[in-house]
Amino acid sequence: xxxxxxxxxxxxxxxxxxxxxxxxxxxxxxxxxxxxxxxxxxxxxxxxxxxxxxxxxxxxxxxxxxxxxxxxxxxxxxxxxxxxxxxxxxxxxxxxxxxxxxxxxxxxxxxxxxxxxxxxxxxxxxxxxxxxxxxxxxxx
Numbered sequence: 001x002x003x004x005x006x007x008x009x010x011x012x013x014x015x016x017x018x019x020x021x022x023x024x025x026x027x028x029x030x031x032x033x034x035x036x037x038x039x040x041x042x043x044x045x046x047x048x049x050x051x052x053x054x055x056x057x058x059x060x061x062x063x064x065x066x067x068x069x070x071x072x073x074x075x076x077x078x079x080x081x082x083x084x085x086x087x088x089x090x091x092x093x094x095x096x097x098x099x100x101x102x103x104x105x106x107x108x109x110x111x112x113x114x115x116x117x118x119x120x121x122x123x124x125x126x127x128x129x130x131x132x133x134x135x136x137x138x139x140x
Contacts, residue, residue, distance in 0.1 A: 003064040005138055008057055012131050015053045019127055022046045026124065030117055040113060044104050047120060050127055051101040057134060061085060074098040086133040094126050 025033075025043050033039045058076035061067060067079045074095045081091035100119075103111050 004060070007060060008134065008138060011053045011057045011060075012134060015050055015127060015131060018046050018050045018053070019124070022050070022120075022124060026121060030114075033117060034113070040117075043117070043120065047097075047116075048101055048104055051097050054127070054130060055098070072098070080133075085137045086130070090126075090129065090133065093123075094130060097126075 022043070025039070025046060028039060033043065055073050055076060058073075058080060061083075062069065062076060062079050065083070067083055070076050070079050077086065077091040077095040080086045081088040086094075100116065104116075
């Protein structure tokens, strides 16, 4: 197989679209979000969609560039860091999103909505940083 940069750019465009929606979501106050469960579900779903796109990109890099296979999705960030696609520091920071995504999808009763919203507000710019790392690598 051949590395498909167009595939990656399409995925990055989807992430950017979701980020625009997420930024609109984050304009609501915490109270507005907690008082309207639909708003909360929108935030959760956008987060999940962003992570799914990121994991697709990570797996594409691993598969097409013949990088070391990982045991789990969280490890895909390490594989990219080991190959200088993203920094190790950034990999350590962002890889935890996989666990949160899995809790939202598979183990919702353990989901702490207040902590999720707090962390999302604080760290959603990491998704933009991820895009920058990937674009920088693709432009080499």
